[in-house]
Every structure is written in structure tokens, then in C-alpha cells.
Amino acid sequence: MTTTEAKTRQLAWVYDLNKCIGCQTCSVACKVLWTRDEGEKHQWWMSVNTMPGLGTPKGWEDMGGGFDPETGKPRPGHQPTRGEFGGGFDYNYQEVFYGGTAGKAHLEPQGPREGRWAMNWDEDQGAGEWPNSYYFYLPRQCNHCSNPVCMSACATGALSRTNDGLVLRDEEVCMGDRFCMEACPYKKIYFNYDRHVAQQCIGCFPRIEAGVAPACVRQCPGRAVFIGDLEDEESSVHKLVKTWKVAMPLKAEAGTGPNVYYVPPLSPHRLNDDMSIDTETPRIPPEYLESLFGPGVHGALNVLKGEMETVRAGGASEILTTLIAYKWQELLGPFTVDPATLDRSNGGA
Amino acid sequence: MKVARLNGELADPAAPAWGGAEAVSITLGPVPIGAQPTAYIREAWAGRSYGTTGAATLAAASDGERLYLRLEWPDGATPNGEFQDAVAAMFPAGGDAPVATMGDHDRPVELWFWENGRGPLRLTSRGPGVVRKEAADGVAARGDLAGGRWSVVLSGPKPAAGKPVGVAVWDGSNDERAGLAAVSQEWLQLELA
Ligand code: SF4
Ligand code: SF4
Numbered sequence: 001m002t003t004t005e006a007k008t009r010q011l012a013w014v015y016d017l018n019k020c021i022g023c024q025t026c027s028v029a030c031k032v033l034w035t036r037d038e039g040e041k042h043q044w045w046m047s048v049n050t051m052p053g054l055g056t057p058k059g060w061e062d063m064g065g066g067f068d069p070e071t072g073k074p075r076p077g078h079q080p081t082r083g084e085f086g087g088g089f090d091y092n093y094q095e096v097f098y099g100g101t102a103g104k105a106h107l108e109p110q111g112p113r114e115g116r117w118a119m120n121w122d123e124d125q126g127a128g129e130w131p132n133s134y135y136f137y138l139p140r141q142c143n144h145c146s147n148p149v150c151m152s153a154c155a156t157g158a159l160s161r162t163n164d165g166l167v168l169r170d171e172e173v174c175m176g177d178r179f180c181m182e183a184c185p186y187k188k189i190y191f192n193y194d195r196h197v198a199q200q201c202i203g204c205f206p207r208i209e210a211g212v213a214p215a216c217v218r219q220c221p222g223r224a225v226f227i228g229d230l231e232d233e234e235s236s237v238h239k240l241v242k243t244w245k246v247a248m249p250l251k252a253e254a255g256t257g258p259n260v261y262y263v264p265p266l267s268p269h270r271l272n273d274d275m276s277i278d279t280e281t282p283r284i285p286p287e288y289l290e291s292l293f294g295p296g297v298h299g300a301l302n303v304l305k306g307e308m309e310t311v312r313a314g315g316a317s318e319i320l321t322t323l324i325a326y327k328w329q330e331l332l333g334p335f336t337v338d339p340a341t342l343d344r345s346n347g348g349a
Numbered sequence: 350m351k352v353a354r355l356n357g358e359l360a361d362p363a364a365p366a367w368g369g370a371e372a373v374s375i376t377l378g379p380v381p382i383g384a385q386p387t388a389y390i391r392e393a394w395a396g397r398s399y400g401t402t403g404a405a406t407l408a409a410a411s412d413g414e415r416l417y418l419r420l421e422w423p424d425g426a427t428p429n430g431e432f433q434d435a436v437a438a439m440f441p442a443g444g445d446a447p448v449a450t451m452g453d454h455d456r457p458v459e460l461w462f463w464e465n466g467r468g469p470l471r472l473t474s475r476g477p478g479v480v481r482k483e484a485a486d487g488v489a490a491r492g493d494l495a496g497g498r499w500s501v502v503l504s505g506p507k508p509a510a511g512k513p514v515g516v517a518v519w520d521g522s523n524d525e526r527a528g529l530a531a532v533s534q535e536w537l538q539l540e541l542a
Binding site for chain 2: 082
């Protein structure tokens with residue numbers, strides 16, 4: 001059921017990991033908008049985790065899925081469990097706020113402590129030894145892949161691609177079989193145990209149709225995320241990805257053609273034992289970044305460093321000007337409509 | 350097999366009325382891996398055993414209006430919380446539909462489907478797991494787990510005379526769902542009294 005023939009745009013996101021401050025505004029904006037109904041408590045269609053880390057769901061990088069780079073066949077994947085996603089806790093609000101236990105009881109998730117996990121559980125742990133410890137934040141959503149293995153794995157044909165290149169599920173057709181969850185190499189699909197359907201990022205398609213940018217993009221206080229049509233050569237996303245090659249997809253070797261891209265993080269300088277500064281060795285190991293963003297990551301970082309040199313020397317850089325996004329609306333691509341101006345008299349979202 | 354004409358609480362799998370119905374053992378086997386509908390399922394499950402329930406016991410009864418099918422089979426391992434045990438009765442819905450693949454593209458089967466904690470559902474199946482939800486149309490189900498055995502009664506409007514029945518069982522503790530089922534290897538004629 002590939003609908004690529006009719007596709008007219010390919011929406012793409014670019015996250016600048018040098019600007020993401022890990023504030024979770026994107027994930028909360030998404031949560032408030034889309035996952036407040038029954039069975040959605042544990043769902044974070046947008047999740048931001050500290051890297052290196054075990055992430056969401058716990059250990060997702062080792063759960064398989066995607067396509068075998070050698071044979072092109074789909075690779076078996078692990079079915080992420082409710083426990084591996086974690087979260088969706090119930091809290092002892094009653095006891096703390098109304099139980100007359102002031103000073104004694106404190107808010108805490110109910111249920112067993114052991115094995116507890118949630119989105120962003122390993123925040124700011126990162127890796128490396130002091131004073132050369134390092135970490136960065138990685139916002140993750142469904143990649144709205146061009147070759148979506150979730151869609152081809154599904155037995156019922158519940159998933160399809162829209163003319164905007166978004167991968168959407170028909171929840172009436174979904175039987176909750178979860179082959180999509182096994183097959184997705186990014187493990188960005190959640191299961192709704194109450195409604196018995198799988199769910200994932202919908203690219204805020206009702207907003208897109210109204211000319212409004214997705215919530216993750218519009219709400220980001222770091223001005224860290226761009227959206228646009230990857231096929232429009234004038235778009236920021238096209239320039240960052242295709243022209244300047246400073247943004248690359250996550251784990252592209254899984255072969256699904258992801259449409260979410262990342263400007264890789266530059267490293268702080270390393271400190272030597274005598275606390276002198278080592279400007280030659282990046283603190284984040286380049287091979288680690290390569291494991292996430294592929295071999296193109298080194299060239300991308302060199303371009304960024306070169307542009308920064310140019311600007312320091314008094315020159316101009318279109319790349320840095322774009323990434324800085326002096327004008328906030330530049331992040332929104334063609335989706336600049338202010339949602340507050342929409343007519344909601346029919347009760348629409 | 351004979352469909353007994355009985356009165357009583359036939360929707361309840363523990364009802365004494367079921368003592369009056371003939372019970373037959375139905376041999377089940379896994380839906381062939383080659384018939385699974387997507388490359389992902391074929392790759393991921395080629396090396397895993399599924400459709401592990403070897404047999405189920407079927408009894409059939411009618412109160413004149415509705416057909417009641419009582420299925421009983423041994424429960425698998427402790428559920429993992431992700432997938433649930435399930436059962437379905439199958440009827441050909443067009444031509445000589447194959448039972449062992451749960452129908453195919455041109456020859457669908459109708460499923461009366463029950464899953465622990467969910468259902469019942471009436472489904473049209475055009476191959477293993479290739480299903481569409483249909484209006485319930487009076488299909489009902491009730492399941493009991495006792496002594497390590499599931500007993501489930503599936504019921505619906507009495508089908509036309511001469512309709513055969515098939516059975517599918519899913520062991521949730523083995524991640525079985527969709528076409529990863531144990532199914533009857535041949536249709537069983539129902540003799541409606
Ligand atoms: S809202 Fe922006 S800065 Fe904050 S976590 Fe999300 S992407 Fe990063
Ligand atoms: S990220 Fe996963 S769920 Fe999203 S389109 Fe790609 S394969 Fe499908």
C-alpha cells in the first residue's frame with residue numbers, strides 16, 4: 001500500500017543538537033496536545049533523552065528492527081515492553097495533599113521501586129570521566145521514514161504515507177498486532193493497552209493542514225528545530241541537509257530512510273591532567289557520533305567549525321545565520337500560521 | 350459433528366447444560382510461515398515456534414436461534430503482559446476458503462474472535478492476520494480460566510445449514526497474534542439439528 005506516487009512534499013525536521021537544551025518543552029507540548037486520553041499516559045511521541053544513555057524505551061539501540069544492510073531484508077526486532085518504556089506512573093497525591101502527612105510523606109511513583117524507568121530517566125548521566133565527562137540531548141520522534149518498515153511489517157495495512165510524506169495509522173484498521181513496534185528500528189511506536197491500538201507521532205497533520213507548525217517546532221524555546229519540505233531547494237531543511245550537509249539522520253544504516261535530521265553536537269575542549277586545555281581532541285568521541293549519525297558527521301562538524309572561524313574573523317556565514325535563526329518564524333518553514341488565530345467555533349483542535 | 354439442541358445458560362462455558370453436548374478433539378497446527386502476509390513476519394518468525402497449541406476440544410449446541418461453540422484447551426505459560434491468549438471460530442465466507450491459512454485474498458473467512466480481556470469481535474480474514482473488523486452482528490463470547498485450562502463459548506446467529514467450522518488458538522505467552530496461530534487443518538461439518 002505504498003502511496004509514494006501521489007506524494008507532493010516530504011516534510012522533514014532538523015534538530016540542532018548544539019542548541020537543544022534538553023528542556024522537554026517539545027515533549028510536553030506534544031503530550032499536552034495528543035496523548036492525554038485513556039491508555040496514553042506512558043506515551044511520549046516526542047522524547048528527549050541524554051546521550052550516551054539507555055534512552056526511551058530502555059536500551060532501544062540494541063532492539064534490532066529495520067533492514068539488514070547486506071541483504072535488504074527486514075531484520076527481526078524486539079517488541080518493546082510496557083516496562084521498558086516505563087513511566088505513566090500513579091502518584092500518591094491523595095496522601096501528600098490531603099492525608100495530613102505534611103513533612104512526612106513526599107510525592108513518589110507508586111508500585112515497585114526496583115526496575116523503575118521512564119522517559120528521560122537517565123537525564124544528564126552521559127559518559128566519560130571528570131573533568132572530561134560529556135553528554136548531549138537527543139530529541140526523538142517518529143522519523144516519518146521514506147521506506148517505513150513499520151508500514152511494510154503490518155499485516156492489516158493500517159499504515160500509509162500521506163502526500164506530505166507523513167506515516168499515519170488508521171486506528172480503525174489497526175488490530176494491535178504490534179509487528180510495527182518490533183520492526184521499527186527507532187522504537188518510536190507505543191501501544192495503547194486500553195484501546196488496543198499502536199500509536200505514534202502523527203506529525204501534527206491537522207495543524208499542518210491549517211498551516212500551523214507542529215507543536216514540537218513551534219514551542220521550542222531553544223530555536224533548535226526546523227520543519228520544511230525537504231524537496232524545496234529554498235527551504236532551510238533542504239539547505240541544511242542536502243546543500244550544506246550539516247544535518248544527518250539517526251542510524252540511517254537501518255535503511256528506513258528517516259526524515260528527521262540532526263546537526264551533530266560540537267564538543268567542549270578536553271582538559272589535560274594539569275588542567276591545561278587540549279584543543280585537538282574532542283571530548284565527545286568522534287566514533288561515538290559516527291555510530292549515531294554515520295561517517296558524514298566528521299565533515300559536518302568540520303564545516304561548522306570552519307564557519308565559526310569565518311565569523312570569528314569578521315566574515316559572514318549563511319549556515320550559522322540559518323542555524324541561529326534570528327527570526328523565530330524562519331524555523332517554521334511554510335507553516336507560519338499562529339494557532340491562536342484559527343477559527344475554533346466548531347470545537348476543532 | 351452434531352450440534353446438540355439444548356436449553357440453559359449456553360453462553361456460560363461452565364454451565365451444566367454443556368454436559369449434554371458431544372465434544373470432539375480438533376487437531377491444530379501452525380499457520381505455515383510461507384503464508385504469513387509480510388516479509389517482516391516471515392523473517393522474524395522463521396526461527397521461532399508459534400501455533401504451539403496442539404489441540405482444542407470443541408462442543409457445539411443451539412437453542413434454535415443461536416449457535417454456541419464451546420472451546421477448551423490447555424493454557425500456555427504465564428502471560429508476559431504484552432499479548433493475551435485468544436481463540437476464534439472460523440466459517441468460510443466465500444467459496445471454498447482454505448481453513449489452514451485463515452482464508453486467502455479471494456476467499457475470505459468469517460471469524461468470531463475472543464481475546465482475554467477484550468472482545469468479542471467479528472472479523473473478516475483474507476489470510477493469516479489479514480483481517481478487518483466488522484459490525485458485531487450479535488457475536489458474543491465469554492471465557493473462563495480454571496485448572497490451567499481455558500474454556501470459551503463463542504456464539505452468534507445460527508449460520509446457514511451446511512456451514513463448516515474451523516478453530517484458531519493463540520498462546521499470548523508466546524507472543525502469538527495475527528497469523529501466528531494454531532489452526533484446524535480441515536473444516537469440520539456442523540450437523541444442525
Ligand atoms: S523544546 Fe527544543 S530545546 Fe527544549 S528539549 Fe525540545 S528540541 Fe530541545
Ligand atoms: S521511525 Fe519507525 S514508526 Fe516512524 S516511520 Fe520510521 S519505521 Fe515507522
